[in-house]
Amino acid sequence: MVELGLVRLLLLFDSRGGLTEQLAEAVAEGVRSVPNVELRYRRLDDAEPNELLGIDALIIGSPNWSGMTGKLKDWFDHSGDLWETGELAGKVGACFTAGWSRSGGTEATLLQLLHLILSHGMVFVGLPWTDAMRRSGSYYGATAHGEVTDGDREQARALGRRVAEMALRLATSA
Numbered sequence: 032m033v034e035l036g037l038v039r040l041l042l043l044f045d046s047r048g049g050l051t052e053q054l055a056e057a058v059a060e061g062v063r064s065v066p067n068v069e070l071r072y073r074r075l076d077d078a079e080p081n082e083l084l085g086i087d088a089l090i091i092g093s094p095n096w097s098g099m100t101g102k103l104k105d106w107f108d109h110s111g112d113l114w115e116t117g118e119l120a121g122k123v124g125a126c127f128t129a130g131w132s133r134s135g136g137t138e139a140t141l142l143q144l145l146h147l148i149l150s151h152g153m154v155f156v157g158l159p160w161t162d163a164m165r166r167s168g169s170y171y172g173a174t175a176h177g178e179v180t181d182g183d184r185e186q187a188r189a190l191g192r193r194v195a196e197m198a199l200r201l202a203t204s205a
Contacts, residue, residue, distance in 0.1 A: 037067055037068070037069055038067060038068045038069065038087045038088065038195070038198045038199050038202050039068075039069045039071065039085060039086045039087050039088075040062055040068055040069065040070055040071065040086065040087065040088040040089070040090065040194065040195060040198060041071045041073065041078075041082060041083065041086045041088070041089050041090070042055060042058055042059055042062065042070060042071065042072050042073065042090045042092075042191075043073050043075065043078055043082075043089065043090070043091055043092070044073075044074065044075065044091065044092030044093065044127075045074070045075040045092070045093050045094060045099075045100045045102055045103045046074065046092070046094060047094050047100070048094065048131075050094065050129035050130070050131075050175050050178070050179055051092050051093065051094045051127070051128065051129045052074070053129070053175070053179040053184075054092060054127050054128075054129050054173055054174075054175055054179060054183065054184075054187045055072070055092050055127070055187075057173075057179075057183070057184040057185075057187035057188050057191070058090055058092070058127060058173065058187045058188070058190055058191040059072050059191060060187075060188050060191065061187065061188035061189060061190060061191025061192035061193075061195070062090075062191040062192070062194070062195045063191075064188070064191075064192055064195075065192055065195035065196055065199065067199060068195040068198065068199065071086070075102060075103060075106055078106070080106065080107075080109045080110045080113070083110055083113055083118070083119060084113070084118060086119075086122065087122055087123065087198045087201075087202055088122060088123040088124065088125075088194050088195065088197070088198035089119070089122065089123070089124045089125075089148070089153065090124070090125045090126065090127070090190070090191065090194055091103070091124070091125075091126045091127075091144050091147065091148070092126065092127045092128065092129075092144075093126075093128055093140055093143075093144060094128065094129060094130060094140075095128045095129065095130030095131075095132075095135055095136055095137045095139075095140040096130070096136075096140075097135060097136035097139060097140075098136060098139055098140055098143050099128075099140055099143045099144055104143075107147050110151070113151065114150060114151055117152055118151075119151040119152060119153050120151065120152030120153065121152065121153070121154065121201070122151075122153050122154065122198070122201075123153065123154050123156055123194055123197050123198045123201060124147075124148030124151070124153035124154065124155055124156070124194075125148070125155065125156045125157065125172055125190055125193070125194045126141055126144035126145060126147075126148065126171065126172040127141075127172045127173035127174065127187060127190060128140040128141055128144070128172065128173075128174055129174060129175040129176070129179065129183075130175075130176060131176070131177055132176065132177070133167075133176040133177075137169065137174050137176065138169060138171065141169055141171035141172050141174070142171065144172070145171060145172075154197070154201070156190075156193050156194050156197050157169075157170045157171050157172060158170050158171075158172065158173065158186060158189060158190055158193070161186070163182045163185070163186065164186075166182065167180065167182060167183055167186075168182070168183070168186045172190060173186045173187040173189075173190045174186070
């Protein structure tokens with residue numbers, strides 16, 4: 032739904048120890064760098080599933096607890112009506128995660144978040160390979176391990192920018 036050339040993007044995240052929120056802030060910077068995109072920045076506790084209505088793109092973040100948090104999963108369980116009606120089908124989606132251990136299931140968390148996006152029929156946007164991914168990151172989405180580095184922030188900004196640009200492209204081509 033594009034009104035007056037404006038695309039609406041919901042950045043939704045759960046954060047327990049602050050790492051995921053630090054990545055969310057960098058994702059938001061990337062989104063804000065793209066003109067004609069309205070960012071709705073929401074911590075999970077401050078969001079309702081009905082906010083998924085009327086958006087053109089969604090970026091989901093969760094701490095890595097060897098998978099997404101139960102709280103985030105429960106929140107999305109309440110979006111089942113949108114799944115059945117296809118309200119989010121064809122819209123853009125992406126994800127990110129942060130945790131304390133590089134080998135603690137980061138990719139599993141991203142794949143669970145990816146599943147949420149794909150189950151709603153959304154178009155997934157990841158990250159192209161970069162040399163920085165040898166140390167941190169994933170083509171599934173932005174990541175951080177133990178601390179959020181400048182390289183992690185750059186990946187998160189790139190993810191936000193890519194999703195915003197893709198949402199604009201899809202909205203203007205419809």
